[in-house]
Amino acid sequence: MYFYQIGYHSYEDSAKHLVMNKKLYSDKEFKTLISILYIEELLKIETDINELTIENIDFTIIIERLVKEFGFIKPEITTRFSPFGWASIKEDSDWREIKDKDLNFIRDIYKGYIKKLKIQKIMKSL
Numbered sequence: 001m002y003f004y005q006i007g008y009h010s011y012e013d014s015a016k017h018l019v020m021n022k023k024l025y026s027d028k029e030f031k032t033l034i035s036i037l038y039i040e041e042l043l044k045i046e047t048d049i050n051e052l053t054i055e056n057i058d059f060t061i062i063i064e065r066l067v068k069e070f071g072f073i074k075p076e077i078t079t080r081f082s083p084f085g086w087a088s089i090k091e092d093s094d095w096r097e098i099k100d101k102d103l104n105f106i107r108d109i110y111k112g113y114i115k116k117l118k119i120q121k122i123m124k125s126l
Contacts, residue, residue: 004072006034006062008054017059019072033070037062081105 002024007016025033041061042052067071083102087095091111095103 001073003075005029005058006066008057010055014056015055017063018075019063019066020075021070021072025073033061037065052086 001020001022004019004025005114006019007014009016038054040059041057042054045056047079060072062073063074067074081102083089083106084095084098084100087100087103089103089107090113
């Protein structure tokens with residue numbers, strides 16, 4: 001089984017989706033297939049105010065087409081870890097208004113890890 005990623009990125013946003021297939025596509029084959037699907041979807045939603053930008057694509061439609069038309073499989077995600085990326089893990093007050101369980105989780109791990117390192121440093125100095 002081969003894994004493929006589709007999506008887009010920008011300076012402030014990104015969307016990435018994982019799909020699988022038994023077939024091994026070359027880089028050019030896969031990029032050509034996805035480019036055609038992106039273009040087809042963009043042309044369906046084109047309006048005067050909507051430029052043909054990738055961020056306007058509904059990726060669920062692309063994934064559905066990959067599954068139905070090309071035999072791709074959408075993997076079942078067992079778990080995920082994706083904390084808010086702009087907040088400091090060191091300072092609880094940074095981006096406090098963000099209710100992000102993964103951010104709070106890594107902050108707790110950080111505190112425990114730093115405490116452990118401090119204890120190890122003290123023990124070595126004895």
